[in-house]
Structure formats: C-alpha cells, structure tokens
Amino acid sequence: MLVKTDTFNDTTDEPNETFTLSGTLTSNGAPYSDSGIATIIDNDTPTITVGDPANNGIGDITVPEGDDAIFGVNLTGVAVGGTLTLTMAQSGVNPATEGTDYKVTTFQYSLDNGTTGTTPRKARRSRSTRATARCW
Secondary structure (H helix, E strand, O other), X not given: OOOOOOOXXXXXXXXXXXXXXXXXXXXXXEEEXXXXXXXXXXXXXXXXXXXXXXXXXXXXXXXXXXXXXXXXXXXXXXXXXXEEEEEEOOOOOOOOOEOOOEOXXXXXXXOOOOOOOEOOOOOEOOOOEEEEEEOO
C-alpha cells in the first residue's frame, strides 16, 4: 500500500518541516502500531533589492541637491522573525560626505508608502549608519 499527500510549494524561506503518518493495525485482537516521518525540504531563497522605489528597488536613484533621497527596498520570501539591516555609507569615485552632502541622523523608513516615517530604534552612528528591523 502507498499513501500519498500533497505538499505545498510556498515562497517563504523557512526551516525544513516535518509531519508524521501513523498507523495502527489490529490483528487477532492485538494492536500493532508504527509511524513514519516526512521531512519537507525548503527550496525558497529570500531576496532583497535596494534602489529605485518606482521599480521595486531595482536600479540606482538620482537626487537633486536639497531633495530627499528615497530608496525602495523590496523583500520577498522572508521568514517570520527575520531581520533586515540597512546600512548607509559613502561610495563611488566621488563619494558624498556625511553631514555635508547627506544627513544620516534623519534616516527613516516607511512601511506605508511614505505616509509615516519611522526612525529605526537601533540606529548606530559610525562611519556607516546601520539600522535593524524585524520582519513580520
């Protein structure tokens, strides 16, 4: 006899998961039991793109002096309880200077398309600025 059940292919990164099939056979008045464990091997990889908010975080952005620099961050397949660390730092051949060209002390993120800006609780100021947020 074969017993078959479907498993579902989701898009969330998660640990491997298990479930059990148990059976009890009664023969000649006596019960005989056994069980088998199935392990579902996760095949999902989370992704992150950072860049143009109009393009799901893909591609770099350009900002006129004096305007807000707004990056789009797109996450897929993130496990519940995962963490996102955002780091702002100088880059390129002619790097912008923190405090003169951009201000990391006003580093904020929005989860409602820019309606509300939130300053990360764990922002640390150093040569680069990092912030960590929990995913839910």
